[in-house]
Amino acid sequence: MSTPSRRILAAALACAACTGGTKDSSTDSTRATTPAAARTVAGTRIASPHAGPAGEWQMPAGDYSNSRYSELATITPANAPSLHVSWTFSTGVLRGHEGQPLVIANTMYIVTPYPNVAYAIDLAQEGQPLKWKFRPENAQQAVGRACCDVVNRGAAFANGKIFYNLLDGHTVAVDAASGRQVWRTKMGDLARGETITMAPIVVKNKVLVGSSGGEMGVRGWIAALDVATGKQVWRAYNVGPDRDVKVGPKFKTFYAHDRGKDLGQTTWPGDTWKTGGGAVWGWLSYDPELNLVYHGTSNPGPWNQDQRLGDNKWTAAILARDADTGEMVWAVQTSPHDLWDYDAVNENILVDLPIKGRTRKVLVHFDRNGFEYTIDRATGEIILAEPFVPMNWADGIDLSTGRPKARPEKMPAQGKKVTDICPSLEGGKNQQPAAFSPQTGLFYVPTNNLCMDFESRHVAYIAGTPFIGANAPEKGGPGGYRGEFMAWDATTGKKVWGIREPYPVWGGALVTAGGVVFYGTLDGWFKAADARTGKVLWKFKVGSGVVGNPVTYTGPDGKQYVAIYAGIGGDMGLLIAGDVAANLPYDVRQRGTTLPDLSRWTSWGGYLFVFSL
């Protein structure tokens, strides 16, 4: 927890930047009802508007910018302590509930972890009955081919259809009114370990989807499907020759070392790129003005670095692609020749920020490698890169090249055991998405504080089996806490306040115009905090650990509701928590050593909790 003096300073800083308000807004009890636009920090803007009416949640992150910001302002720091449960729903599945519901026209849409059942819930009737449920064909084999629990990060909505991915590598379109399948397209090959867990987005009548399987030696890709037919419009691989990765005339990337012919192939020994990973299992964002889609790519395969000497482009990278064609426009490889399983798939949040007297169109990214990157989203220039968690593997990021200055003593090699690398392979942050509020100009970031030892060994590629070749036990990071929910200023690269948690904060954030930020914890607390000060206003112990992301909507009764999944799992539940491993209910396991008592505080679950005043 941050000190009181630090919080006062934080509030003062936040308000010094406020414009439009006639007085100090932190003491104005009526501010919840004033127009939000009047109270944004000067020069601060979310790049694209909230999708649909303010009272709906039509996209995974609420908008194309991945802001997870809502204009709803009924719930405020003053009244948040009186939040209570309105209703609940059991999803019927006990595995990791990452992702979030959608809310469109008084209907809530939920996609469960495998077997990826979709539910349409009627919010307009007492008792929230189902309108329909959709149970897709979904190959059981996928359960054992998914590295990190059988999660699904949510659905997209457009043109009266719900689009989502199945763990077994299919993308489906379902009629939002009837629940009938409209089309189904096979995108991944389970035999080669390709699964799909990410939430698609719809851009200009195309559904954008990407592959999982960075631990299985896949060749990662992102693809666009026609919303009406499901036919593939384009597919771009992230490793391989320029033709396949769609590097061509539009590629004008910022750093010289990223320019050259077929770098996605020549930065690998021999044919190793063919099993080189670079999957797209995280969040997508889109800038309508630049017509660019932004996505990260996963770790290279295998983890054993000695089997893939070179930069291993374009793995562990942030890529900007033309939304119409998939052509790459710029690339920032956050971890060239990644040695630590630092995927770059975390969300890219698109905002305009005042930096050194100028308004910059930026992309803000909290990387697994522990650095926050503030990047010019038109050019790929790194404006700022600062560590946001305890980090000891690098001496910083060289802004003249964009490359990290890695410390030799933290660099693994086959036959050498490296100890105490921070952050661990789970990253300073993982899939749990951050939120941004234009009112405070701050990012709200769920983080991990873990470290690891790393020992690599030779591994053979065997299709459909893990392609890892390393052992990397994890432990708590310095300071005696294992996670922190923090407010972060991406114009300076500094933390403003933080709430320390006993476990990694593996669920996402939501921030509202009411000045309240919401998040859940692995040990099952759902919390509301003051967005300006970080003061915890309210908390409720939900039925299972939270790895999902809160959303907010206006109900048919005009009230503001906040919804969150409770269902521990994902990589945290599966690989670390031992006994609460979510994948296999028939397993009885030793307690995990990284989070030794987590199973005391929570157990499997699969719930939706909905709260209101």
Added chain:
Amino acid sequence: MKPAVVWRMCAFIAAAHAAQACTDSSAAQAGTGTQTARSGYSDGGDSLRMLAHDENLPVGFPMSGKPLELRNPYEGDKRAAGIGAQLFIAYNCIDCHGADGAGAMGPTFQDGRWHFGGSAGAVFESIYQGRPDGMPSWGGRITNDQIWMLTAYVRSLATVDLSTENFSGQTIERTGH
């Protein structure tokens, strides 16, 4: 390969393919193969046991004579189990089932509980033919001898009773609110 192993494999194929591939098992020929193949999923034991249930056959059918059973030629052979431990790493079993079989994306072997049967024959089958939750089929990709050594290793891993977890006095410092 020893003739006995050939015969045992034949019985296994019979179980997997509903009596199509094997000619030296009259019970399998008689059409109980499907039932046989499924029995291993429910009884937690040897999936081939049902082959011997001649009383299930219509009167007049030829009797099978003796039960079919897969026996590990390396049962109790520590050296073979040691080679199995190396194969467990070489064939990437370790990254699914965890170091020492502690469990990861695939099930643990330390709990002594077997979803598809824990007898040597059932474990052999699981490795040979794969299992529906994603366990790949290794039959024909590695040798049967290697599968038996893996079987010996995997079956040696259940060493502690994990039934009860008692939390008293075991908690880390809680720094949150």
